[in-house]
Amino acid sequence: xxxxxxxxxxxxxxxxxxxxxxxxxxxxxxxxxxxxxxxxxxxxxxxxxxxxxxxxxxxxxxxxxxxxxxxxxxxxxxxxxxxxxxxxxxxxxxxxxxxxxxxxxxxxxxxxxxxxxxxxxxxxxxxxxxxxxxxxxxxxxxxxxxxxxxxxxxxxxxxxxxxxxxxxxxxxxxxxxxxxxxxxxxxxxxxxxxxxxxxxxxxxxxxxxxxxxxxxxxxxxxxxxxxxxxxxxxxxxxxxxxxxxxxxxxxxxxxxxxxxxxxxxxxxxxxxxxxxxxxxxxxxxxxxxxxxxxxxxxxxxxxxxxxxxxxxxxxxxxxxxxxxxxxxxxxxxxxxxxxxxxxxxxxxxxxxxxxxxxxxxxxxxxxxxxxxxxxxxxxxxxxxxxxxxxxxxxxxxxxxxxxxxxxxxxxxxxxxxxxxxxxxxxxxxxxxxxxxxxxxxxxxxxxxxxxxxxxxx
Numbered sequence: 001x002x003x004x005x006x007x008x009x010x011x012x013x014x015x016x017x018x019x020x021x022x023x024x025x026x027x028x029x030x031x032x033x034x035x036x037x038x039x040x041x042x043x044x045x046x047x048x049x050x051x052x053x054x055x056x057x058x059x060x061x062x063x064x065x066x067x068x069x070x071x072x073x074x075x076x077x078x079x080x081x082x083x084x085x086x087x088x089x090x091x092x093x094x095x096x097x098x099x100x101x102x103x104x105x106x107x108x109x110x111x112x113x114x115x116x117x118x119x120x121x122x123x124x125x126x127x128x129x130x131x132x133x134x135x136x137x138x139x140x141x142x143x144x145x146x147x148x149x150x151x152x153x154x155x156x157x158x159x160x161x162x163x164x165x166x167x168x169x170x171x172x173x174x175x176x177x178x179x180x181x182x183x184x185x186x187x188x189x190x191x192x193x194x195x196x197x198x199x200x201x202x203x204x205x206x207x208x209x210x211x212x213x214x215x216x217x218x219x220x221x222x223x224x225x226x227x228x229x230x231x232x233x234x235x236x237x238x239x240x241x242x243x244x245x246x247x248x249x250x251x252x253x254x255x256x257x258x259x260x261x262x263x264x265x266x267x268x269x270x271x272x273x274x275x276x277x278x279x280x281x282x283x284x285x286x287x288x289x290x291x292x293x294x295x296x297x298x299x300x301x302x303x304x305x306x307x308x309x310x311x312x313x314x315x316x317x318x319x320x321x322x323x324x325x326x327x328x329x330x331x332x333x334x335x336x337x338x339x340x341x342x343x344x345x346x347x348x349x350x351x352x353x354x355x356x357x358x359x360x361x362x363x364x365x366x367x368x369x370x371x372x373x374x375x376x377x378x379x380x381x382x383x384x385x386x387x388x389x390x391x392x393x394x395x396x397x398x399x400x401x402x403x404x405x406x407x408x409x410x411x412x413x414x415x416x417x418x419x420x421x422x423x424x425x426x427x428x429x430x431x432x433x434x435x436x437x438x439x440x441x442x443x444x445x446x447x448x449x450x451x452x453x454x455x456x457x
Contacts, residue, residue: 055175062179065152069186072145075136076193129197137197146194147206150231153187153261154238156180157254181253188257192264195231201271203227232275235262240283252308255287259315266322273326281323281340285347288316310369313351314376320344321380324392341395345384349404352377356408368432371415374408375443381405382450402454409447416440 129137140146160172160180172180205224224230239258265272324344355373385396396402416437423432 058176058179062183065183066186069149069183069190072140072149073186073190073193076140076190076197133197140194141198141203146191146198146203146227146231149187149190149194150234153184153191153258154234154241156183156187157238157258158241160254161251184254184257188260191261195261195265196268198227200228200231200269201226205230228269228272229275232262232265232272235265236280236283252305252312256308256312256315259284259287259312259319263315263319263322266319270326273323276323281343284316284319285343288313288347288351306365306369310372313373317348317351317373317376317380320348321383324380324384341384341392342399345381345395345399345401348377348381349399349401352404352408356411365431367415368419371412371419371440374412374415375440378405378408378412378443378447382446385454386450396454402451405447405451405454409444409451412447413444416444 160177163176164172203226205226224233235258239255239262266276324341352374355370355377381401385392385401419432419440420437423434423437
């Protein structure tokens with residue numbers, strides 16, 4: 001019996017030892033697993049540090065480019081006078097209690113006239129260029145900064161389309177897209193100042209300008225003789241680098257910046273008006289008419305993108321106005337038997353009709369954008385057809401411009417009234433200032449007078 005009990009106790013002790021050994025193995029396995037966790041955390045930390053380094057390098061690059069462009073923009077800004085803060089702060093008052101959009105309060109009309117007269121008297125004469133400023137502009141030109149900036153502009157315009165070429169989602173990180181847009185905006189401002197303060201026709205074109213024009217799809221028969229011709233060709237080439245219906249059709253920001261520089265060039269360099277050929281005009285009209293609010297909803301739901309399209313349209317509309325009102329274009333205008341004038345007029349009227357319909361869409365800023373585009377087109381049409389010109393008057397009557405004014409003006413006044421009611425309140429018109437409402441109100445008043453004038457002519 002004693003022997004059997006000893007055997008049983010040994011077995012029990014042996015079982016306990018086995019269990020103890022198993023427990024020890026489990027603990028060792030758990031320790032091994034716990035030992036791998038620090039390695040994973042270290043790898044994640046290294047990856048995060050590497051990503052932070054990449055982001056910092058990007059920010060340093062973008063920051064240095066923006067700083068350099070801002071410096072050149074300030075050097076070429078010239079002695080521009082700042083607009084005063086005076087003015088009627090009761091903007092849009094003429095719409096406040098006006099139930100009949102055809103009626104105008106004479107007191108409000110007098111206020112607008114007085115404000116306009118005060119603004120005109122305070123503008124003073126033309127700004128003279130000082131010897132120091134002229135020396136600065138000459139130095140900028142002699143060091144070929146404009147050419148470098150324009151090439152730099154081209155590369156940044158093509159950056160996102162090239163980066164997203166193999167991207168199925170066709171979207172860039174917000175940090176990248178915002179920084180690129182800021183660079184393009186600063187670059188456009190810089191180029192606008194450069195072309196406004198430079199005598200481009202006296203500059204020599206870069207040595208390889210003609211070869212570049214041919215190799216990049218330019219007109220092989222064109223000869224680029226001076227800096228003005230090269231600058232205009234470069235801008236047109238950049239604008240044409242992506243078609244209106246390309247796969248990267250969301251490149252509105254770039255097109256808006258390019259058209260902004262082109263508008264500055266046309267306004268400040270009269271000789272550039274003769275460089276606008278038929279293909280360039282065709283492309284501008286295509287941009288104005290094909291990229292309206294018929295975009296896929298997911299592309300146009302972002303208000304900033306929609307606003308960018310409107311800015312681009314306003315630049316093009318203003319360019320068309322400069323073209324049709326310039327003395328340099330009058331010989332072409334007459335010799336073409338009103339062809340160019342008729343094409344421009346039809347495009348403007350078509351965009352005017354679509355702008356009157358934009359506010360029917362369920363978008364927060366659609367009404368404001370409609371007002372902005374309508375205001376721009378009405379002003380341009382009044383500038384084009386306000387003078388006595390038989391050729392223009394023929395187009396005016398044939399295209400029924402007066403009828404378009406009469407049909408769109410009541411709706412334009414209603415939309416201005418709607419935006420004015422929320423101006424500065426943070427609502428749909430919260431980003432609109434009272435000064436902007438004043439400008440739109442004055443445009444509506446001028447349009448009413450224009451209708452009366454054209455009826456009696």
